[in-house]
Amino acid sequence: MYDRKNNVLVDATKHHLDVIENLNPACPACNNYKHTLTLEKFRIELSKQVERAMNSCNFRLALKYKQIIINQSPIVFYFEKMQNECT
Ligand SMILES: [Zn+2]
Numbered sequence: 001m002y003d004r005k006n007n008v009l010v011d012a013t014k015h016h017l018d019v020i021e022n023l024n025p026a027c028p029a030c031n032n033y034k035h036t037l038t039l040e041k042f043r044i045e046l047s048k049q050v051e052r053a054m055n056s057c058n059f060r061l062a063l064k065y066k067q068i069i070i071n072q073s074p075i076v077f078y079f080e081k082m083q084n085e086c087t
Contacts (some may be wrong), residue, residue: 043077047075
């Protein structure tokens, strides 16, 4: 869920718990795309983006001429990286 006031990503399932532990910084584009998805559903949707982009002839052409490199690494959000580094 997009919290415009604080410009943060809010877990919609935990919105009733409007506490700092449930807030994670996110850019407006990610906030908009996530909308009401849970964090795990958002991660799944993000993982489908390359497959969706393959419908674009521009994307396929850029891939063919190696202007794009597909990276299939797991999607780890910034706050997860920070949590892992701090533990
Ligand atoms: Zn973002």
